[in-house]
Amino acid sequence: MPRELIASAKEQVAFRDVTSPNLQEGQLRVKSLFGAAKHGTEMALYKGYASPRGAYDEDYRIFRSEEPSMVKYPLGLGNSCVGEVTELGPNVTKFKMGDKVFRHSSLKEEHIWHEDEVWTLPDGVPWQAAVCLDPADFALGAIRDGNVRLGDAVAVFGMGAIGLLVVQLAKLAGAYPIIAVDPIALRREVAIKCGADLVLDPTSCDAGLEIKKATDKRGADVCIEYSGNHRALQAALRGVAYNATVVAGAWPGSYPAGLDFGAEAHFNRPTIVFSRACSEPNPEYPNWGEDRLLNVAWRLLCNGSLNAELIVQPIVAFDNLLSEYPKIATHPEENVKLGVRF
Numbered sequence: 001m002p003r004e005l006i007a008s009a010k011e012q013v014a015f016r017d018v019t020s021p022n023l024q025e026g027q028l029r030v031k032s033l034f035g036a037a038k039h040g041t042e043m044a045l046y047k048g049y050a051s052p053r054g055a056y057d058e059d060y061r062i063f064r065s066e067e068p069s070m071v072k073y074p075l076g077l078g079n080s081c082v083g084e085v086t087e088l089g090p091n092v093t094k095f096k097m098g099d100k101v102f103r104h105s106s107l108k109e110e111h112i113w114h115e116d117e118v119w120t121l122p123d124g125v126p127w128q129a130a131v132c133l134d135p136a137d138f139a140l141g142a143i144r145d146g147n148v149r150l151g152d153a154v155a156v157f158g159m160g161a162i163g164l165l166v167v168q169l170a171k172l173a174g175a176y177p178i179i180a181v182d183p184i185a186l187r188r189e190v191a192i193k194c195g196a197d198l199v200l201d202p203t204s205c206d207a208g209l210e211i212k213k214a215t216d217k218r219g220a221d222v223c224i225e226y227s228g229n230h231r232a233l234q235a236a237l238r239g240v241a242y243n244a245t246v247v248a249g250a251w252p253g254s255y256p257a258g259l260d261f262g263a264e265a266h267f268n269r270p271t272i273v274f275s276r277a278c279s280e281p282n283p284e285y286p287n288w289g290e291d292r293l294l295n296v297a298w299r300l301l302c303n304g305s306l307n308a309e310l311i312v313q314p315i316v317a318f319d320n321l322l323s324e325y326p327k328i329a330t331h332p333e334e335n336v337k338l339g340v341r342f
Contacts, residue, residue, distance in 0.1 A: 002110035005321050006074045010048040013077065013325050020110060023089030028118070030083035030101060030111040035340040036131035036312060037107070038079035039160055039328050040228060040251055045071050047329060049253035076106025077325060078340070080131040082121055083111060095120075102130040107321065107340055122302060129301040131339065132161060132308035136297035137290065138249065139165035141277035143173060144284065144293075146222040146247040150174035155211050155220040155239055156196075158227030158250065159187035161311050161337040164194050166224050168306050171195035175222075177214055181207050181232065184333050193310050202231065208238025208264070219244065219268075228252035230259050237265045244268075249275040315339035 001017040008014040023029060044050040048071055055067035082102040085095050092115050095101065100121040105111055121130050139162050148154055154175040156166045159182035170178050171194075180191035181200045188199040198214055200207050212219050219241035225233050228250035236246045282288045300306045313336050316324040321340065328335050 004108040027089035029087035078107030128308040135161040145275040152221040157232040211239030312339040
């Protein structure tokens, strides 16, 4: 019986057996080959820090603390899977046996997916590109929401998958310098490979001041924050140029006391833009929406303009996830974006 990785309770991982039903019309049976986690979003669920907000009310577009939490255990862990079609349901017209396909999914050994819900992995495109499509569309959304233009100085906070893709997209947009900020040495090393012109360890320097020094005292034209740490947002407010833009893209827990909006934020009057590629309508609706962001991001991943292989590390065996998955939380210095080989 196929297995799925789950959080059985807060910060507890387990495998559970899943059924393997007969296929219905238009369905595919897919055997997993590779997969990946999405660290920021999944940690909000795995650690449970999204729980106090309650449930999101779609009608009022507000969290209601009196309603049951959106975090309910057990829940599947993982964000994307890439697999091989091993069986076709009735009237499948778009795929054949052996095709490589992918979509959003928990980390599961076998999937039943409808043919209209999956993406094709073309020959020659690395599987890492597929599992980086989700972070890539959020990174592209942040670049567009921040209006990054040719020649802009850009500072990016948080060198997880989204931040590293922001660095690459900023490079494609002609930004200079691109300054990457992260306390983890491994991630700073990857940021250099992804095109960052300068990397900063915020635990050993005043990142906001160093951004000013690197930009002739002006500051960054756009600061993009994807760490979810309140100290990073403060450093972004310190390092951003006068009347410029801070893009808040992370999905953090509730920030503790300590953010100071009476300091640089008050004097330099930056605009804070909250970026979320999957919130519709897009700020540029009707010309842009999530579908277009996904399609553009996928084209860039497929043609090699974005390098996903640098980002997906470490890559571990599915059987080892009970020990390896918790390291996203306990040993972040060993992880950029956890990849899985089935």
